[in-house]
């Protein structure tokens with residue numbers, strides 16, 4: 001497994017292994033063990049809550065459904081969970097051009113949705129209303145995006161919606 005494999009899987013599924021939007025936290029912990037608790041999304045409420053496995057961060061709703069998955073690839077290495085539930089550290093050398101080619105080989109085509117002086121963002125939409133964004137940041141996109149390093153990727157679901165907390169919720173905001 002290398003970083004291109006991980007990011008290709010992210011583009012195809014919206015995540016890394018069982019870590020993907022709309023997954024249940026209980027199913028994830030059954031496979032990978034407990035995550036690291038990163039903290040609250042909003043300071044006054046326990047939910048939604050951030051957890052992580054290595055460099056893969058989950059935003060989890062109070063109903064224990066994963067809303068969002070993010071992988072950070074801007075450091076020299078990236079740590080991801082393996083299927084066996086351990087963490088493995090990979091070299092985080094990935095760039096726009098080679099990743100675009102690796103995805104095209106799997107039939108995955110992205111759309112550029114944002115371009116700026118420092119990089120760009122591409123988007124992939126999955127059938128179950130999960131949207132994936134890859135962010136590329138570099139010094140000289142003038143020459144084209146091919147050499148821009150991958151800063152990170154994020155996948156978010158737009159189907160699940162919890163209403164306000166009810167008194168009988170198992171995990172009311174607190």
Ligand SMILES: [Zn+2]
Pocket residue numbers: 061062063064065160161162
């Ligand atoms: Zn929910």
